[in-house]
Amino acid sequence: MAWRVAKSLIRLREQINEMAPDRSKASDGTIGDAAHASRSSDHNPWVKDGNIGVVTAMDITxxxxxxxxxxxxxxALVASRDPRIKYIIWNRKKINSRFQPWVWRNYTGVNPHTKHFHLSVQPDKASYDSTVPWQL
Ligand SMILES: [Zn+2]
Incomplete structure (x- = not known):
């Protein structure tokens, strides 16, 4: 199936690449790898824009x-309360914008997210394809 990455996440990655042009991308990711694909994840292109699947999650090393x-x-992302944010996972913690909004909770998934942070954006097109600059 054809897929693409949400434009808001491309924008975020561009901004980070400008800030840190020599950064490692070893743990970066968009579409789900085999491990991600085996479970429910926003790295899978389950959001549909017409007949294109949209990946609404990104990992940044x-x-x-x-x-x-x-x-x-x-x-910075948490402080911004950017309405595009669905949830963030980083360093054994997870924060969600709507469920227990903006309260850090323990994350006990298999991957502790110590080598990268994960950002999921909201599944509506106005959010996931918004290219408004992120407040970093
Ligand atoms: Zn991820």
Whole structure:
């Protein structure tokens, strides 16, 4: 099936690449790998835009040495309360914009998310394809 990445997430990655052009992308990801595909995940293109599947999640590698500080980025995203945010997972914690809104909770998934942070955006097109700059 044809798929693409949500434009808001492309925008975020562009902004981060501008801030940290030499950053590692070792743990970056958009569409689900085999592990992701085996379970429910926004990395699967389950959101439909016509007959195209849209991936509404992105992983960004933590690489402090090269200017990509996941903790700082996550803190900025949370502080922004950007309405496009569905949830963020980082460093064994998860924060959701609607379920227990903006309260950090423990995340006990198999992947502790210590090498990258995960951002999911809302499944409506106005949100996921918005290219308004993120407040980082
Ligand atoms: Zn992820």
């Amino acid at each position: 933590n690489d402090i040495v090269h200017g990509c500080d996941a903790q700082a980025l996550v803190d």
